[in-house]
Amino acid sequence: MAHIHKEFLIDNSPANVWEALREVGAVHRRLVPGFVTDTRMEADTRIVTFATGVVVHELIVDIDDAARRVAYAVVGGSLAPKHHHASMQVLDAAEGRSRFVWTTDVTPDELADSIREMVEQGAHVMQNTLKATTRAPAAG
Template structure:
């Protein structure tokens, strides 16, 4: 099984980043706009359309408020690996920054190249988007 791990710092608070990450039905608007062009929820499954035309069905396995972690698995779509499980987590870092960790396990190993390229592109968009997230306003 191939393993992809991306870890990076964001100059924004973990609370602000978590508010975006936990909104699993709005990744096209809040997490990776432009890289993902549409997201629809059907019960516990989200249908994600990427800018390159790939559409996947992702089972939302867990949204862990305490750990600030979202876990999901690809269960169908136009690119369906034999196994794909991923998690994204926001951790505290120093000076109000966040550490973002995205881990993906996939088989067959041949898919690590194309999936790794998509992850790399997603990280580029995500880093820019998340550093600009404003603090939530109390209404």
């Protein structure tokens, strides 16, 4: 099983980043516009269309407001892993910034390189998108 782990900083408050992440049906608008061209929900399954034409069906496993974590698993679509589970979490970082942690486990191992590349591209778009959103005012 391949394990893909990506962490990066976002120049935006954890509250703002979490607000965007937890809106699981709006990935194409809130997190990775252009990289993802459409997202729609069918019950607890998110159908995501990427700019490349890849379509994945992702079961939303958990949305945890306290931990600011979303977990999902690919369960269908044009990408057909034997197993796929991922989570995205927003953590506090210094100076009002956010640390974003994205972890994916996938089999077969042959899919690791293409998924790792998608994670890298998605992380880059996400950083640019979320730093452009309005930051929450500093407390005090």
